[in-house]
Amino acid sequence: MNTPAALTLTELTSRLATAIALAPGVNDVWVTGETSDLRLARGHCYLDLIEKDSAGVQRAKMRAMIWARDYARLAAGFETATGTSLRSDLRIMVRVRTSFHPLFGLSLTITDINPEFTVGDLVRRRNAIIARLQADGVFDLNRTLPFPRPTLRIAIVSSAGAAGYGDFIRQLYSGASRLRFTTALFEAPMQGERTSAGVISALERIAAQADDFDCVAIIRGGGAVADLVSFDDYNLGAHVAQFPLPVIVGIGHERDVCVLDYVAARSLRTPTAAAEFLVSLAEGELIALHDLASAIARAAVERSRTAHSRLDRISGELPLLARGAIARERLRTGPDLERRIADYARTAISRRRERLDAIASIIDALSPEATLRRGFSITRLAGRAITSPAQAAPGEVIETVLAEGSIRSTINPE
Numbered sequence: 001m002n003t004p005a006a007l008t009l010t011e012l013t014s015r016l017a018t019a020i021a022l023a024p025g026v027n028d029v030w031v032t033g034e035t036s037d038l039r040l041a042r043g044h045c046y047l048d049l050i051e052k053d054s055a056g057v058q059r060a061k062m063r064a065m066i067w068a069r070d071y072a073r074l075a076a077g078f079e080t081a082t083g084t085s086l087r088s089d090l091r092i093m094v095r096v097r098t099s100f101h102p103l104f105g106l107s108l109t110i111t112d113i114n115p116e117f118t119v120g121d122l123v124r125r126r127n128a129i130i131a132r133l134q135a136d137g138v139f140d141l142n143r144t145l146p147f148p149r150p151t152l153r154i155a156i157v158s159s160a161g162a163a164g165y166g167d168f169i170r171q172l173y174s175g176a177s178r179l180r181f182t183t184a185l186f187e188a189p190m191q192g193e194r195t196s197a198g199v200i201s202a203l204e205r206i207a208a209q210a211d212d213f214d215c216v217a218i219i220r221g222g223g224a225v226a227d228l229v230s231f232d233d234y235n236l237g238a239h240v241a242q243f244p245l246p247v248i249v250g251i252g253h254e255r256d257v258c259v260l261d262y263v264a265a266r267s268l269r270t271p272t273a274a275a276e277f278l279v280s281l282a283e284g285e286l287i288a289l290h291d292l293a294s295a296i297a298r299a300a301v302e303r304s305r306t307a308h309s310r311l312d313r314i315s316g317e318l319p320l321l322a323r324g325a326i327a328r329e330r331l332r333t334g335p336d337l338e339r340r341i342a343d344y345a346r347t348a349i350s351r352r353r354e355r356l357d358a359i360a361s362i363i364d365a366l367s368p369e370a371t372l373r374r375g376f377s378i379t380r381l382a383g384r385a386i387t388s389p390a391q392a393a394p395g396e397v398i399e400t401v402l403a404e405g406s407i408r409s410t411i412n413p414e
Helices: 009-023 070-082 115-135 162-173 195-207 225-231 234-241 259-263 272-364 368-373
Strands: 027-041 044-052 058-066 091-101 103-113 153-158 182-187 215-220 247-251 266-268 376-382 397-401 404-408
Touching: 009 091, 044 070, 058 070, 070 103, 070 115, 091 115, 115 234, 115 259, 153 162, 153 195, 162 182, 162 215, 162 272, 182 195, 195 215, 195 225, 195 234, 215 272, 234 259, 247 272, 259 266, 266 272, 368 397
Parallel strands: 058 103, 153 182, 153 215, 215 247, 247 266
Antiparallel strands: 027 044, 027 091, 044 058, 091 103, 376 397, 397 404
């Protein structure tokens, strides 16, 4: 039996490498695919390029790499153009060279990236999620919820150590109005693959005690822009869209947009802007209360003035009316007239006195003197009332007016 001629494995792999190197249409070509298992090592980028069918089943897969001499340039250009860094689970278009290595097999070397393809894919993915939410009939549910009056009890979804959370809290409590907000943090990861599930879990915990809050704030400050892609998620968008409390979203930087921005009751560009919005809502309610109190006081004064005018008019008309009534009654009733007139006059005077006493009580209750008698005081500087410690400087003399007398004090430095 003749032994057939055989190639060594090295010879075969050498022939394969040569054949692939010379084959038309496999070198310096543009290829689309989805990134998977992307990792960095010693400046080089290693990843798998995969292709899936419409059912999500993998149809093709090849190893790929970007050498360190190209990676920094390509990665920076990609992030500048797309707003996200190179990572797994992105659709990309790359220029490749195909090669075959005796030990590592077939692989692709990426020499260029077309970021416009990825930008379009991210937008298409977001638009597809929005269209699905609209088709499900939930897209506008949270966007149309009114904010309670006042909105002071805030459930916050964020990471405790995040800079954005710190910015939000500082802005909320540092306003000149000294508003009394109540906040509760429901921690969730705000970056990475666990973001969507973590935020959904936080929302479910808030929903279980929804009566304790007026609204929800989902906040995340700046950082790696790629992490914000996690908020473009259908399940998370559906939870926010159907949440029973109005949701405020303050995620990322000025330029960042995600699905939550479209379905939330209010979308703000940053956590600080979200806090400013809540402060403005509360200050608006405070102004409305002050206006209402002023309107009540003006109405009371006007009613008192009207009552006095009517009393003056009646006082002028009463003698004439009395004389006419006396004359008519004298003609009609005879000797009992004066007794009946006296009874009528006493009754009428008693009723008028009761009305005047009621009006006087209202005026007295609204007066500054009544406020002082209830234990309050008025602090004046140079004759003008002050409402904040910031209006008085160390060394200045203030006067505190009490129900009985006043006290003069000098501001000491802290």
